Each structure stands twice: as structure tokens, then as C-alpha cells.
């Protein structure tokens with residue numbers, strides 16, 4: 370009986386741990402300051418905090434353990450080298466690291482496919498430290514994130530596919546339409562409705 | 578389009594996947610410092626981060642942590658200690674054998690050589706760490722306009738020289754090596770050392786002062802293992818020095 374209850378608790382505990390990691394910002398100012406001061410121990414702490422998450426995102430995109438490890442290293446070195454202009458008071462570190470991780474992986478896959486330049490420049494621009502200021506991470510609670518996860522499962526197959534293609538393959542609507550052999554309008558509708566479902570799930574949770 | 582009409586697009590904008598027309602609409606709002614759109618973007622960034630973070634989790638190997646921290650000079654990679662221990666043991670063994678039997682003395686020489694090599698690796702890591710942490714160090718860009726950019730970094734420093742980290746060069750092959758070149762704005766490329774691509778050897782340093790103002794680029798070519806006086810193949814990496 371007791372055992373069964375413990376097992377039921379595990380998902381909640383996992384979520385709690387995960388969102389402590391993703392959303393907690395209390396320690397950010399101090400960690401950012403230490404990173405800016407080039408304290409190597411700060412890098413160890415940053416890796417401890419979001420190395421696994423960053424690696425998981427990258428691996429999901431590149432699907433190769435060796436490449437994923439290289440790109441994870443590249444991600445953290447990039448953060449290390451650019452943290453100078455990161456705002457220690459108002460910046461959200463983990464979203465930044467995750468964005469860099471995702472973009473490095475997408476960039477890698479796309480450059481292997483021979484699709485280059487414009488996209489690479491754009492991704493670079495979208496991971497500038499200044500963009501990660503004043504993110505409303507405190508509004509995202511464990512409960513709301515859990516809802517996001519279950520909302521993902523409620524999406525139709527088509528909606529899930531386009532979300533997957535945008536987040537993990539970096540595809541534009543035009544590219545999705547080509548890949549899925551669907552009219553552009555249809556693909557846009559799928560994406561828009563999928564994001565609406567996910568967003569409203571979050572805001573409903575906020576009201577509740 | 579007004580802010581309300583753009584509202585649905587910020588997640589895709591933040592992912593860099595919007596088609597050009599829609600992207601430039603949002604760019605225009607952000608460029609004129611539109612408060613509402615900045616808020617929407619911040620919201621979308623947080624949303625994207627949470628969405629990315631709820632995927633399945635996989636653990637990277639322990640080696641990665643060592644490698645990463647070693648690259649900024651915090652920890653030596655695990656194999657360093659293994660290597661140092663092995664070399665030290667061999668040295669002790671060799672000393673003992675050497676005193677026991679004169680003819681075994683060549684083992685001592687081998688062990689010394691190995692120890693020197695391990696020490697060399699450590700020194701190079703320390704140099705790399707010093708290089709990365711110096712405020713005067715600046716990165717050189719590369720990959721632009723190349724058909725197949727390699728991943729890696731080139732760092733320049735007026736006193737320390739050049740540091741190249743090439744993370745995915747294929748093995749140079751038998752009888753070959755990678756050669757780094759320092760290309761001045763005026764004059765011929767100067768050879769800047771040979772290196773291999775496997776393991777820590779993708780890290781290459783040219784130590785000594787460097788006139789950054791006169792420097793045009795740093796390049797890497799594939800050459801015979803003995804090196805060449807001038808580049809004989811098409812460069813694999815060209816990092817322009819201009820910041």
C-alpha cells in the first residue's frame with residue numbers, strides 16, 4: 370500500500386525537480402555574475418543545472434550521441450564566451466541555454482543538408498543574450514507545465530507533427546508544406562491551432 | 578499588421594522559422610521598440626523553453642562533463658589522470674627494472690617519453706585555459722561563405738598568439754597532417770604548426786605575440802606529415818581576423 374503511493378508520487382516529484390531546474394531564477398543573478406567573472410566552478414554549476422536538458426534537446430534533434438555531445442560542449446562554450454553581455458539581474462539563464470542548444474543542433478543538421486547562411490544568421494540573432502531578459506518564467510508553475518505536457522498529448526497527429534517540425538527540425542511553413550505535401554494554408558492552420566491549444570492550456574491553468 | 582494580428586506568430590519567430598514576410602512584420606515592430614510585441618516575444622521565449630524542456634530526458638556520458646570543464650581549464654579530463662597514473666607507474670617500474678637489469682634501461686626512456694607527452698597535454702590545456710580567460714582574447718569568425726564549414730573556434734590574442742579548436746575534422750590520414758597558416762594582409766602565408774584531429778589534438782596553439790592589425794586570416798590545410806612551406810591544398814578552415 371505504502372509502496373503504491375510512493376510510485377504515484379514519482380511523476381509529481383520528477384516534475385517538481387524539472388521545474389525547479391527550468392524555471393527557478395533565484396540563483397541566476399549569482400550564477401551569471403560568477404560566469405561573467407570567468408569562474409570555472411560556475412561553468413560546472415551551470416552544466417549541473419542544465420547540461421542534461423540541453424543534451425536531451427540536442428540529441429532529439431541530431432539523433433547521434435557523439436554529435437550531441439560535441440554540440441552540447443559547443444553550446445556551453447558559446448554561453449561561456451557570450452555571457453559578458455547577459456543581464457545578471459533580469460536574464461533567464463536556462464531558457465537561454467536551451468535556445469542555444471536547440472539552435473546549434475538545428476544549425477548542424479541544416480548545414481549538413483546544405484541549407485545554410487540566412488537561417489544560420491537568423492538563429493544566431495535569436496539567441497542574443499538581450500532577448501532573454503524579463504521572461505515571465507515565474508508565471509509558469511509546475512501545474513501549468515504539467516498541463517502543457519498533457520495538452521501536447523491531446524493534439525491531433527497533424528498538429529503534433531507541425532510542432533515537432535518547427536521545434537525540432539527548424540522548418541518554416543513553406544518547408545513543412547513541401548515535406549508534408551499539403552497546401553501552405555493547411556499547414557499554417559495546423560500550427561496556429563496547435564499553438565493556440567497549448568497556449569490556452571497554459572492560461573487556463575493560470576486562471577484556475 | 579498590428580500587434581494583435583502578430584500575436585500568434587511569436588513562438589515561430591523566436592524559433593527562427595517564420596517565412597520572410599511575417600518575420601519582417603515582427604522585426605519592424607521590435608525595431609520601433611513596440612512594448613506589446615516585446616512582451617509577446619518574451620512570453621514566447623519562455624513558452625518555447627518550457628516546451629523544449631518537457632521532452633524525453635537522456636543523460637550524457639560523464640566524459641562530456643570532464644571534456645567541457647577541461648576545455649575551460651577547470652578539470653583535466655579523466656583520461657589525463659589515468660594517463661598520468663599509468664605513466665607514473667611505468668616510470669617507477671622502469672626505474673626498478675633499470676636498477677635490476679641494465680639492459681632494461683630502454684624502458685625507462687620509453688616511460689620518460691610517455692610522461693613527457695602526458696605533461697605536454699596538461700600544459701596545452703593550461704595554455705588553452707589561460708587563452709580563453711584572458712580579456713584581450715577575441716574570436717575570429719569562420720564558416721561564412723564556405724560550402725562546408727567545420728565546427729570549431731579560432732581565438733586571437735596580441736601576446737598569446739592563435740588558438741584553434743577544431744572539433745570535427747576528419748582524421749588527416751596516413752602520412753598527412755593538418756597545418757595551420759597565419760595569413761598577413763600583405764605577403765605570403767606563414768606556416769603555424771602541424772596538428773592532428775583526433776582526441777585533444779584538435780586543439781592547436783601558435784604561441785607568441787601576433788600583430789593583429791597586420792593579420793588577415795588564419796587558415797588550415799591538409800598537408801604531408803612533414804609540413805609544407807606554402808599551402809598546397811585548398812584551405813579547410815579560413816577564419817577572417819577582422820572582428
Ligand SMILES: [Zn+2]
Pocket residue numbers: 579580606607611612613614
Ligand atoms: Zn507591436
